[in-house]
Amino acid sequence: MAVPSGDQKPESYYVGVDVGTGSVRAALVDQRGTLVAFAEQPINQWEPQFNHHEQSSEDIWAACCVVTKKVVQGIDLNQIRGLGFDATCSLVVLDKQFRPLPVNHEGNSHQNIIMWLDHRAVSQVHRINETKHSILQYVGGVMSVEMQAPKLLWLKENLRETCWDKAGHFFDLPDFLSWKATGVTARSLCSLVCKWTYLAEEGWDDSFWKMVGLEDLIADNYSKIGNQVLPPGASLGNGLTPEAAKDLGLPAGIAVAASLIDAHAGGLGVIGADVRGYGLACEEQPVTSRLAVICGTSSCHMGISKDPIFVPGIWGPYFSAMVPGFWLNEGGQSVTGKLIDHMVQGHAAFPELQAKATARCQSVYAYLNSHLDLIKKAQPVGFLTVDLHVWPDFHGNRSPLADLTLKGMVTGLKLSQDLDDLAILYLATIQAIAFGTRLIIEAMEAAGHSISTLFLCGGLSKNPLFVKMHADITGMPVVLSQEVESVLVGAAILGACASGDFSSVQEAMARMSKVGKVVFPRHEDKRYYDKKYQVFLKLVEHQKEYAAIMKGD
Numbered sequence: 001m002a003v004p005s006g007d008q009k010p011e012s013y014y015v016g017v018d019v020g021t022g023s024v025r026a027a028l029v030d031q032r033g034t035l036v037a038f039a040e041q042p043i044n045q046w047e048p049q050f051n052h053h054e055q056s057s058e059d060i061w062a063a064c065c066v067v068t069k070k071v072v073q074g075i076d077l078n079q080i081r082g083l084g085f086d087a088t089c090s091l092v093v094l095d096k097q098f099r100p101l102p103v104n105h106e107g108n109s110h111q112n113i114i115m116w117l118d119h120r121a122v123s124q125v126h127r128i129n130e131t132k133h134s135i136l137q138y139v140g141g142v143m144s145v146e147m148q149a150p151k152l153l154w155l156k157e158n159l160r161e162t163c164w165d166k167a168g169h170f171f172d173l174p175d176f177l178s179w180k181a182t183g184v185t186a187r188s189l190c191s192l193v194c195k196w197t198y199l200a201e202e203g204w205d206d207s208f209w210k211m212v213g214l215e216d217l218i219a220d221n222y223s224k225i226g227n228q229v230l231p232p233g234a235s236l237g238n239g240l241t242p243e244a245a246k247d248l249g250l251p252a253g254i255a256v257a258a259s260l261i262d263a264h265a266g267g268l269g270v271i272g273a274d275v276r277g278y279g280l281a282c283e284e285q286p287v288t289s290r291l292a293v294i295c296g297t298s299s300c301h302m303g304i305s306k307d308p309i310f311v312p313g314i315w316g317p318y319f320s321a322m323v324p325g326f327w328l329n330e331g332g333q334s335v336t337g338k339l340i341d342h343m344v345q346g347h348a349a350f351p352e353l354q355a356k357a358t359a360r361c362q363s364v365y366a367y368l369n370s371h372l373d374l375i376k377k378a379q380p381v382g383f384l385t386v387d388l389h390v391w392p393d394f395h396g397n398r399s400p401l402a403d404l405t406l407k408g409m410v411t412g413l414k415l416s417q418d419l420d421d422l423a424i425l426y427l428a429t430i431q432a433i434a435f436g437t438r439l440i441i442e443a444m445e446a447a448g449h450s451i452s453t454l455f456l457c458g459g460l461s462k463n464p465l466f467v468k469m470h471a472d473i474t475g476m477p478v479v480l481s482q483e484v485e486s487v488l489v490g491a492a493i494l495g496a497c498a499s500g501d502f503s504s505v506q507e508a509m510a511r512m513s514k515v516g517k518v519v520f521p522r523h524e525d526k527r528y529y530d531k532k533y534q535v536f537l538k539l540v541e542h543q544k545e546y547a548a549i550m551k552g553d
């Protein structure tokens with residue numbers, strides 16, 4: 001663990017805990033937003049059937065305890081002022097005594113989380129969308145199978161006795177963590193607005209739950225899904241309980257914040273940075289010209305506006321769900337990091353790649369990037385895919401097409417299976433993800449957003465090729481934060497707000513998020529990428545044509 005040196009030791013620290021899809025991370029962060037300690041612990045995932053993805057809330061809490069204990073080692077605990085959590089928007093199910101309930105036919109209650117990327121509730125979401133309820137305008141016009149209402153309906157229709165009838169509490173994972181830390185069942189406005197159809201100003205809409213067949217949730221003033229709602233960063237109850245304090249290795253009573261979904265924490269961690277001196281157009285523009293792109297297992301595209309903007313196929317507008325007082329639109333790609341890993345690991349040359357990367361003590365991504373540099377010769381690296389094109393929706397399209405039936409496509413395959421072939425397929429996959437971002441930005445701009453700069457964070461932002469392709473393909477500069485783990489800075493910002501050390505989320509954002517590096521697009525390559533984008537759009541057009549042909553007589 002690194003502890004700051006010198007005389008200017010900051011007096012206050014905040015702990016941020018980030019529960020991603022693949023691992024739990026914690027950081028000890030000072031008032032200037034610098035990470036002074038970091039720890040990571042992988043978490044289990046189960047796929048009992050295709051498209052069913054489950055986790056365990058006990059496992060996740062145990063991992064939170066391991067990493068938090070690690071980051072506070074050697075620190076005077078009295079200097080820790082606040083704790084903030086963010087997590088994926090997965091559905092946690094507990095009984096009336098707060099014990100885990102199984103979300104599977106096998107009755108395994110350890111597996112009590114339906115993960116965000118679970119697509120079991122296809123028939124349920126189809127029926128919810130057929131209602132055309134007015135609430136759907138706040139999720140881009142079409143509810144996603146990844147949201148909570150279809151998953152709740154699936155549980156009611158499929159696990160009535162073993163789960164639904166026994167359930168006492170349905171939590172979004174970020175809210176489960178803040179409950180576990182404080183005993184307070186209040187939900188964050190972020191999770192309820194973004195994934196549960198709650199409206200910041202009007203609250204729950206009874207008519208929606210009745211229309212979709214989940215009227216039982218209205219009982220007791222929505223006590224099973226949340227009837228006390230707090231803004232992210234608000235201080236919860238009496239802070240950390242003695243029991244949770246012992247688990248986490250922190251002092252009892254420190255402030256614990258109402259949480260955020262992970263992408264939203266990433267947004268807070270990057271979007272408010274002072275950009276003066278980098279030659280960026282957004283320096284002279286309002287904060288609404290910035291798009292935060294949080295790229296991990298999935299990518300989430302977070303754009304804010306002063307007035308609500310309704311963008312077909314893009315989630316939101318959600319009021320105050322990320323930056324207080326601003327509306328949020330959230331575009332997304334359900335699998336990005338997961339897709340790159342799927343393509344790389346599934347290739348025949350993967351064992352060779354692994355062996356060569358290990359021999360050089362490099363990650364497979366760093367090895368592939370340097371391999372591409374070798375084979376590109378004098379041309380720009382992106383030109384290696386002139387005849388290889390990928391459509392990236394291997395897990396359906398979240399935005400802006402909002403079509404979960406779409407599949408992945410690759411065109412331009414050859415009879416080779418060597419390392420060159422793998423490296424070029426990896427490049428084409430990264431480019432396809434960047435073209436997906438371009439499509440999302442175009443949809444947001446057509447509806448009224450005006451975006452000039454991307455702020456990238458998450459695991460994929462550690463990949464220079466991924467960052468470069470996003471700059472070249474969107475034609476926009478990409479800002480990377482000083483702290484690579486910006487999602488954790490966002491979680492720490494929550495803890496800092498709950499501690500009362502900052503008067504607002506905006507003030508904490510401005511003080512704690514910092515620019516590290518800016519990657520500008522290579523405008524010389526624009527014509528090439530415009531042509532590849534034309535092909536990209538044709539791919540999905542053709543996929544729809546194939547489906548129509550196969551449906552016909």
Ligand SMILES: Nc1ncnc2c1ncn2[C@@H]1O[C@H](COP(=O)(O)OP(=O)(O)O)[C@@H](O)[C@H]1O
Nearest residue numbers: 020021022023296297337365458459460462463
């Ligand atoms: N050092 C790295 N270089 C390149 N890509 C990386 C690196 N580390 C992680 N990744 C990519 O980031 C993805 C995971 O990002 P992460 O933010 O950790 O995910 P999550 O929050 O969903 O658990 C992986 O799927 C991988 O593709």
Ligand SMILES: O=C(CO)[C@H](O)[C@H](O)COP(=O)(O)O
Nearest residue numbers: 020021088089263296297298
């Ligand atoms: O739906 C989301 C945010 O609204 C995220 O995609 C989901 O939470 C998973 O995040 P990650 O890819 O960082 O694990």
